Amino acid sequence: MATKKASTKLKKTIVRQPKEPIKEKDKKINNEIRRLTGIFKDIEKNKRLTSKGLIEEAAYMKATLVELKASIDENGPIDEMQQGEYSILREHPALKAYNSMVQRYTTVIKQLSDLLPKELPKEVSDGFDEFVGGRSD
Structure with missing residues (x-):
């Protein structure tokens, strides 16, 4: 019986947040999910399930x-x-x-970045090929 009274008292002391800020936070989270989904749209199909969860977590963390x-x-x-x-x-x-x-948050964003396909570095021309190609010998 004593435990029931204690748990009842505990329930009464719980402070609930108003519902309105939660809705506002949900909007921020959804906006961030859309933003991150656009940034990480080039992730390979077989890695998208992983990226979806990471994007959702990152969006929540950003709003928080x-x-x-x-x-x-x-x-x-x-x-x-x-x-x-x-x-x-x-x-x-x-x-x-x-x-x-x-x-x-930084760790999750790094994990998402690591899921992106690796870009091959573009060769920077040193001008030699253009020089040789432009000669009229």
């Missing part, structure tokens, strides 16, 4: 990074945390999450 960045700009990079009778300064949790996620 924008939110975290706004929070950092609004609240600053340092947070004051109360510890009993005194307070300490610490890295803001949003900054910590941002720094962690930006590394993961």
Whole structure:
């Protein structure tokens, strides 16, 4: 019985985010999915399933990074945390999450870039062939 009361109390303390920002975030994610899909459209067909999942994750991370960045700009990079009778300064949790996620985002974008077909380097003319071809001997 005691566990039921404890779980009931726990459920009451959960704070739900309003639904409107989620819809706005979904729009940002979908826009980013479209943007990344266009950038990585040349990925081979047999690698597209992999790329689809990576694109979706990258889009989510990008939208979240924008939110975290706004929070950092609004609240600053340092947070004051109360510890009993005194307070300490610490890295803001949003900054910590941002720094962690930006590394993961960079890794996912690198993985996507590695799935693109390798382009052969174009030979840069040194002018010799044009010189020889232009002579009238």
